[in-house]
Amino acid sequence: MAGRTGERGTPPAGAGRAAEAFPGFAELAGGVLGKAVPLYLSMAAGVAGVLAAAAALGHAGTSSLAAYALTAAVFNPVLMAVQGALRGSMPFIAEAGGGELGPVVRDAAWLALSAGALGGLLVTAAPELAAAAGAAEAAAGAFGALPLLMGCALLAASLQSCATTLLVALGRSREAMRTGLVGTGLSVALVLALVPGAGPLPVLGTAGAGAGMLLGSAAAAATGHLLLRRAVAEEGGGSGPGRPDWRAVLRIARVGLPLGTTMLIKFGVLGLLVMAAAGAGAAEAAAHQITASLAGFAFLPATAAGQAAVPFMARAAAARGPRAARRPLLAGAAVALPAVALTAAATAAAAGPLLGALTPDPRVQGLVLSLLPLLLLLVLADAAQALPGMGLIAVKRTSPTLYSFALCYGALAAAAFPLAAAGGLAWLWTAFTAATAGLVAGQAAGFLRATGLR
Known part of the structure; x- marks a missing residue:
């Protein structure tokens, strides 16, 4: 498909793109943003559907x-x-x-x-x-x-x-x-x-x-x-x-x-x-589901920007070696991290009235509100680990991601039931946040190692 063009007349990924002039940081960030917006809208609609189901069933x-x-x-x-x-x-x-x-x-x-x-x-x-x-x-x-x-x-x-x-x-x-x-x-x-x-x-x-x-x-x-x-x-x-x-x-x-x-x-x-x-307990299950849905919504900009950045990273790596993928990753981070922080803060600020729409149970509402500080930390850590993970896809080195998740989430799985029994949702979400912070270190180290050689 050497003659095929993508959206807005851009040529397809491959050898032809590898020979193109490498764009500057601002152009990279603008390109990532332009590609991320349609993906974000689709993802946001999907999360809205999940929240609608949770709201309807919460009132049932x-x-x-x-x-x-x-x-x-x-x-x-x-x-x-x-x-x-x-x-x-x-x-x-x-x-x-x-x-x-x-x-x-x-x-x-x-x-x-x-x-x-x-x-x-x-x-x-x-x-x-x-x-x-x-x-x-x-x-x-x-x-x-x-x-x-x-x-x-x-x-x-x-x-x-x-x-x-x-x-x-x-x-x-x-x-x-x-x-x-x-x-x-x-x-x-x-x-x-x-x-x-x-x-x-x-x-x-x-x-x-x-x-x-x-x-x-x-x-x-x-x-x-x-x-x-x-x-x-x-x-x-x-x-x-x-x-x-x-x-x-x-x-x-x-x-x-x-x-x-x-x-x-x-x-x-x-x-x-x-x-x-x-x-x-049932209230804990409902509160966990609502909090996880809110976290998923706040995380969407990182997913959209990360996926949008993959072609830029792949083309840079093909043209100049794996190390060149680092600048497009930073451009993706410049788009994703502020958007995630703003979305998470807005979600926390709107949590009170939003919870009234999702569930009439005051105990569930109280549990969700108590988890909001952990939710903010978790979402920021999740966004920080997602970008190097997408970079590893771009340079075709996905094994470090697999190993990082197996280690960090394996430990979380082993501890989940004892922690929930001993300390409820607070302990469970603390462990969840800690495991995600571990992914930041694992993904970043994997990406730097994979892009360390020209």
Whole structure:
């Protein structure tokens, strides 16, 4: 695809870009900001959907919110692992051209379908996994059809992730943003209508949340693949369905395996934190879920800026050696860290009225407010570790990220249940913040080591 251009007429990544004049710091920061904004809007919409579900279920009852949190504790790490594996398709898309695009799209879709189906089965077992962890009592029988519906939603979300990953690889971030907005908009509308039974609709509770997520993900998957087919057709290829080439599917999976494993470790341990909080009580489970959602929202600028900075770092490394990736990383940090600090401060300032919308339970509200100082520290540390992590992706050295997460989050997983039992959410979130600070050191050291040689 040597002749393909990305957004705003920029040429594709590769040898041609490596020969371009290296931009200055201000130009780098402006470029990162311009690419990050559409990604941020899509991510913010997704977090808004999570908060809408939490708000609807919080008003339906603390046990309903606990059931949702426990199911999400399985859903999120599985989906993140699938998304990490699907990122292995990006270099194949970058290398393909014209008629070669269709087979890559087809094989990535089969990987998403296979991994999504297996992951969906695991999500349906959320009540049993919660019981094994000693956390099912907090849900008080409120699971209902939620695990089955969210298992189906995971399959649809895997197909959606396939489409958005490939759209980003083709330089179509606006189409990826539209895909996310379609799914989130429909999901939020349905959750807010189905959970409380708006108008003539029956009260569905947790089943309504699951149904809303399923239908929203299915709509986003359909939209994304339609936009993807159009984009591939414009590149001279075809993306119609066909029989899989399982050897090609496995090649994609092998490239994405380190990232998928890191995602699984991260979100698997975050799921354990939910279960550890639930072991302390239903109010603790609900408060943990709300605080984690607020932290996720405040962290979004770092994720968006980090992903936007990856092409700049990769091109710099290809042109001038790995050490040249450091300046684009600093430009990404100059965009991300102030934005994260402002978002976190605004979130903390608005916590009072926001909590009234999320839950009527005063105990849950009090627990969340008590965690706000730790939330601010954690989000800033998480942003600081994310940027060098993205830099390691850019220079194709992802093993340090895997080792850092395995060490820091492994220790957090081992300590989570004893700490929650002994000191509740305060001790649990202190350990969470300390583990994230450890990631800052590990990721930074890994990036400096990987970029130390020309």
